[in-house]
Amino acid sequence: MPTDGFDWNVPMTRPVRLAISGASGRMGRALLSLLGDDARFELVHAVVAPGSAHAGQPVFAGDADSLRYADDWTQAPALDVVIDFSGPAGLALSLDHCVAHGIALVSGTTGIDAALEARLADAGNSIAILRAANFSLGVAVLTRLLREAAAALPGWDLEIVEAHHGRKQDAPSGTALALGHAAAAARHTTLEAAAVYSREGQTGARTDGSIGFAVVRGGDIVGEHIAMLIGQGERLELGHRATDRSIFARGALQAAYWLAGHERGHWQLDDVITAPR
Numbered sequence: 323m324p325t326d327g328f329d330w331n332v333p334m335t336r337p338v339r340l341a342i343s344g345a346s347g348r349m350g351r352a353l354l355s356l357l358g359d360d361a362r363f364e365l366v367h368a369v370v371a372p373g374s375a376h377a378g379q380p381v382f383a384g385d386a387d388s389l390r391y392a393d394d395w396t397q398a399p400a401l402d403v404v405i406d407f408s409g410p411a412g413l414a415l416s417l418d419h420c421v422a423h424g425i426a427l428v429s430g431t432t433g434i435d436a437a438l439e440a441r442l443a444d445a446g447n448s449i450a451i452l453r454a455a456n457f458s459l460g461v462a463v464l465t466r467l468l469r470e471a472a473a474a475l476p477g478w479d480l481e482i483v484e485a486h487h488g489r490k491q492d493a494p495s496g497t498a499l500a501l502g503h504a505a506a507a508a509r510h511t512t513l514e515a516a517a518v519y520s521r522e523g524q525t526g527a528r529t530d531g532s533i534g535f536a537v538v539r540g541g542d543i544v545g546e547h548i549a550m551l552i553g554q555g556e557r558l559e560l561g562h563r564a565t566d567r568s569i570f571a572r573g574a575l576q577a578a579y580w581l582a583g584h585e586r587g588h589w590q591l592d593d594v595i596t597a598p599r
């Protein structure tokens with residue numbers, strides 16, 4: 323059994339029939355490069371943006387017999403699970419298809435507005451859904467550590483700094499927001515009450531108990547998050563640096579394998595991860 327922290331001991335009698343939404347993107351390509359060696363899955367549909375130049379092209383370049391990209395769900399075959407890393411508009415379409423056909427949905431898409439959040443929440447009444455702002459094991463552990471530190475140091479100022487590549491569409495990152503929610507809950511408050519998303523000009527002094535966010539964008543940064551707990555005369559920093567998108571892809575594939583066949587409802591990456599504790 324691999325020792326990568328996920329529980330791989332799920333018996334399946336046939337490959338899981340998988341669709342990827344956002345298949346031509348950075349995360350889509352990371353998923354495709356892992357799927358070539360993964361007998362647990364049969365990739366049967368690969369969705370790109372409506373009207374995309376990728377539509378009709380082979381998913382595995384150079385292989386004329388390969389599955390071809392589709393720019394909608396109309397020709398999708400029977401599926402066990404969809405993995406979505408497309409963006410909010412693509413996720414809305416993936417969700418429609420999954421709900422209409424009773425298909426499990428794994429999504430890593432971030433930057434979702436309140437209306438789509440509400441639709442996703444409601445969809446848990448009819449299909450199995452697993453969403454995570456970050457599919458890496460390291461961030462799962464970082465989140466646990468931050469909860470503990472935020473509770474243990476209630477009077478220390480908390481600032482969350484994140485850095486990503488220059489093409490990222492949303493800010494702060496989904497991971498930064500998830501870290502903020504976890505820390506706020508550990509301090510018996512909410513991120514809505516505590517968050518400060520921007521500072522400029524005559525800001526006045528820092529509000530006690532607030533959680534500040536700072537955002538860096540540039541080049542090819544895969545994803546970095548640092549939570550600073552700042553006291554008087556000392557500072558605790560908890561951080562994670564992703565250097566390869568395959569960590570997110572591996573986590574999403576494991577989540578999809580685990581979720582296929584699970585009953586309807588909302589599931590968490592923590593349900594899939596069995597170690598470390």
Ligand SMILES: NC(=O)C1=CN([C@@H]2O[C@H](COP(=O)(O)OP(=O)(O)OC[C@H]3O[C@@H](n4cnc5c(N)ncnc54)[C@H](OP(=O)(O)O)[C@@H]3O)[C@@H](O)[C@H]2O)C=CC1
Pocket residue numbers: 343344345346347348349350369370371372374375376407408409410411412413415429430431432433454455456457458496570
């Ligand atoms: N949870 C996690 O661990 C991670 C989450 N993410 C999140 O995943 C999402 C995608 O990131 P990334 O791969 O960098 O993005 P990219 O911009 O590289 O890729 C986006 C993909 O989605 C497709 N797409 C765009 N619009 C639609 C649509 N309306 N319907 C269907 N497909 C569409 C694009 O197709 P086309 O090429 O034709 O334009 C492309 O394949 C983001 O929300 C990001 O924050 C990213 C990394 C890790």
Ligand SMILES: O=C(O)C1=N[C@H](C(=O)O)C[C@H](O)C1
Pocket residue numbers: 432455456486487490491494495496497498544545546
């Ligand atoms: O867009 C990205 O690239 C990433 N997005 C996720 C986020 O918003 O937290 C996860 C990861 O940091 C990469």
